[in-house]
Amino acid sequence: MRPTGKLHLGHLVGALHNWIELQKQYTCIFGIVDWHALMGEYEQSQEIHENITDMAIDWIACGIDPEKSVIFVQSHVPEHLELQMILSCLTPLGWLERNPTYKEQLREIKTRNLQTYAFLGYPVLQAADILLYKANAVPVGEDQLAHIELTREIARRFNHIYKEEIFSDCDAILTETPRLLGLDGRKMSKSYNNAINLSDSEEQIRKKVKSMFTDPKRLKVADPGHPKECNVYSYYQLFGPERSNDVYEWCTKAQKGCGDCKGILADLIIERLRPIQKRRKELVGNKKEIHDILEDGRQRASERAGKTMKEIKKVVFG
Ligand code: SF4
Secondary structure: OOOOOOOEHHHHHHHHHHHHHHHHHOOOEEEEOHHHHHHHHHHHOHHHHHHHHHHHHHHHHHOOOOOOOEEEEHHHOOHHHHHHHHHHHHOOHHHHHOOHHHHHHHHHOOOOOOOOHHHHOHHHHHHHHHHOOOOOEEEEOHHHHHHHHHHHHHHHHHHHHHOOOOOOOOEEEEOOOOOOEOOOOOEOOHHHOOOOEOOOOHHHHHHHHHOOOOOOOOOOOOOOOOHHHOHHHHHHHHHOHHHHHHHHHHHHOOOOOHHHHHHHHHHHHHHHHHHHHHHHHHHHOOHHHHHHHHHHHHHHHHHHHHHHHHHHHHHHHO
């Protein structure tokens, strides 16, 4: 995950819930990928450092267990860049230029100049991130499948050129994750400032929920609403599924106003975040613990990365 800002509810339901489950079945390696963050945020690079600590705090507060899983910062393990360099040498330019996400981001993102050498090559760094640990599987969303395929192609090309089966194919773990829209109904994004952050205070959460877009056809309390067209209802399905039927009833029968409906949703979100925020507070007050966790992660990641690089250098340089 790129440390580009505060984590929000979208990260919680879209990634972290899944990761918490995965660590029950797999040995997981979770990277805070600051080199990837720099590729997009090179003009606000001072914020990356602070975001790294914040991200580690949020992960652990949500339930990523540093005893079970490796939590580390990408730039603390220099082998990522070494392997990226080697893989860059053998990755044909056309493979990168045809990457659909690259083309889409160049089209969509207007606030930063992404027409850079590093950004074109970000899938090579991603491939290095995966192959350095000889990962068997990577949890991804549908939109990331092309990156996993590219990693496979790069790995096969490496094996073919150096006539050694150093890398085996890695699988995508495709998990259906619920997609949460932002408060204004657009894609949830830091640049739209339309998300509830995991660290928001109760007051901020209430204010944000109050500002949420609702069914545009429901103008007065007496008008029956259409919950399926209301973003607030979709939040209920994730943060208070046990209340979904009640919401459906009171909305379609015009028994409650949107203000009351949002008030109950705010309570549910506050309750859901309470244990996370409690743990968060303890960790914020104990930065040494975070530092130690990241240092332990660096050592565990380096051990694996060093072993792989030794093998790679042997076949490349003899
Ligand atoms: S009552 Fe609730 S679900 Fe219905 S339109 Fe208002 S906010 Fe949306």
